[in-house]
Amino acid sequence: MQPTIPLAKFLPYQLSITSNAVSGRIAQEYRQHFGLSVPEWRVMAVLGDSGALTQRELTQRTLMDKVAVNRACKVLEERGLAARTPNAQDGRSHHLGLTDSGRTMHGQIMPLAQEMERRVFAGFSPDEISQFRALLERVRAQVGELDSDTIDSDNFGVG
Amino acid sequence: MQPTIPLAKFLPYQLSITSNAVSGRIAQEYRQHFGLSVPEWRVMAVLGDSGALTQRELTQRTLMDKVAVNRACKVLEERGLAARTPNAQDGRSHHLGLTDSGRTMHGQIMPLAQEMERRVFAGFSPDEISQFRALLERVRAQVGELDSDTIDSDNFGVG
DNA sequence: GCTAACTAGTTTCAATTCCAATTATACTTT
DNA sequence: AAAGTATAATTGGAATTGAAACTAGTTAGC
Numbered sequence: 001m002q003p004t005i006p007l008a009k010f011l012p013y014q015l016s017i018t019s020n021a022v023s024g025r026i027a028q029e030y031r032q033h034f035g036l037s038v039p040e041w042r043v044m045a046v047l048g049d050s051g052a053l054t055q056r057e058l059t060q061r062t063l064m065d066k067v068a069v070n071r072a073c074k075v076l077e078e079r080g081l082a083a084r085t086p087n088a089q090d091g092r093s094h095h096l097g098l099t100d101s102g103r104t105m106h107g108q109i110m111p112l113a114q115e116m117e118r119r120v121f122a123g124f125s126p127d128e129i130s131q132f133r134a135l136l137e138r139v140r141a142q143v144g145e146l147d148s149d150t151i152d153s154d155n156f157g158v159g
Numbered sequence: 160m161q162p163t164i165p166l167a168k169f170l171p172y173q174l175s176i177t178s179n180a181v182s183g184r185i186a187q188e189y190r191q192h193f194g195l196s197v198p199e200w201r202v203m204a205v206l207g208d209s210g211a212l213t214q215r216e217l218t219q220r221t222l223m224d225k226v227a228v229n230r231a232c233k234v235l236e237e238r239g240l241a242a243r244t245p246n247a248q249d250g251r252s253h254h255l256g257l258t259d260s261g262r263t264m265h266g267q268i269m270p271l272a273q274e275m276e277r278r279v280f281a282g283f284s285p286d287e288i289s290q291f292r293a294l295l296e297r298v299r300a301q302v303g304e305l306d307s308d309t310i311d312s313d314n315f316g317v318g
Numbered sequence: 319g320c321t322a323a324c325t326a327g328t329t330t331c332a333a334t335t336c337c338a339a340t341t342a343t344a345c346t347t348t
Numbered sequence: 349a350a351a352g353t354a355t356a357a358t359t360g361g362a363a364t365t366g367a368a369a370c371t372a373g374t375t376a377g378c
Contacts, residue, residue: 011280011288015177016178020178021298059326065365069327092374093327116171117170132170132294133170135287215357229357253356
C-alpha cells in the first residue's frame with residue numbers, strides 16, 4: 001500500500017508552478033519595457049546572438065513551434081526590428097536579421113534578461129546555480145529518453 | 160561591456176523548456192490512460208487527498224485559475240467522477256467530492272503519478288531530489304517577493 | 319529532365335486559456 | 349430590515365496556441 005502524494009509534493013507539479021511563476025514575471029517585464037511577447041523576445045535574443053538565420057534555424061535554436069517562430073518573426077518585421085533578406089541557397093526561406101533599431105533594442109534587452117536572472121536567483125550560490133542548471137538538463141534529457149516508449153497500462157511500468 | 164548570453168544558457172529559459180517537456184509527457188500519459196486533462200487530473204488528485212472541497216478551496220490548493228477549476232469540476236461531474244453536495248455554511252458554493260468511481264480512478268491515478276515522477280527523476284539520488292525540490296521552492300518564493308515591485312526602466316535595477 | 323518525395327514557410331481552424339461581466343448568495347451598516 | 353458591498357460560481361468573448369492543410373521551392377530516383 002503506497003501513501004498518497006499530496007499534489008504539493010509532486011515534483012512535476014512544483015516544477016510547473018515554479019516555471020509558470022518565473023515565466024509570468026519575465027513576460028510581464030518584457031511586455032512592459034519593450035512590448036514584446038516571450039516568443040518575440042526569444043527570437044530577438046537568438047538573432048542578436050547569432051546573426052541572421054532562417055526560420056528553420058530559429059525553430060531549432062529556440063525549441064519553439066515553427067508557427068510560433070513564424071508569427072514572432074512577422075511581428076518583429078512589422079515593427080522594423082528585424083528584416084528578411086533573400087536566401088541564395090534556398091528560395092523557400094529568407095535570412096532574418098536584426099535591423100539597427102532591433103540591435104539597439106537587443107542591447108537593452110540583454111541587460112534586462114541578466115538582471116531578471118540575477119533577481120530570480122538572488123541568494124543562490126554559484127554552486128547552487130550550476131547544480132540547478134545541471135539538474136534541469138538531466139531532467140530534460142531523461143524526458144527525451146522516455147518519449148520513445150510509453151508506460152504499460154497494467155502495471156504502470158512498475159512491473 | 161557585458162557579454163551576450165546565449166538563450167540556451169539563460170536559466171529561466173532552461174526552466175521553461177524543462178517544465179514544458181515534463182508537463183507535456185505527463186499530460187500525454189493522463190490523456191492516454193484516463194482521458195483526463197492536467198487541470199482535471201490536479202483536481203482529482205487534491206480531492207482524493209483532501210476529501211470534499213469547494214471550488215474556492217480547490218483554486219487555492221491547485222494554484223489554478225478559478226475558471227480552469229470550474230471547468231475541470233464540470234467535466235468530472237459529467238463523467239460521474241465527482242459529485243456536488245450542498246454547502247450548509249454557504250449557499251453559493253457546493254462541496255465537491257469524488258464518487259466511488261472517482262475514488263477508484265484516483266487509486267489508479269496516483270500510482271501512475273508516482274511512476275511518472277520516478278521515471279522523470281530516475282538516476283537522481285535522494286539528496287539531489289530534495290535539493291532540486293528546495294531550489295524550486297526558493298525560486299518560487301523569490302519570484303513572489305519580486306512580484307510586488309517592478310524593475311526601473313533606466314537602470315534595470317542594477318543602479 | 320521529369321516525376322515523386324520532401325522541406326520551409328504560411329494559413330486555417332479548432333481547442334485552450336484568460337479576462338471581464340453576470341448571477342446568486344452572503345455579509346455589513348445603519 | 350433595506351441598501352450597499354463583497355464573494356463563489358458561472359458564462360461569454362477575445363486572444364493564444366497547436367495540429368493539420370496548403371503553397372512554393374528543393375532534392376532524389378529513374
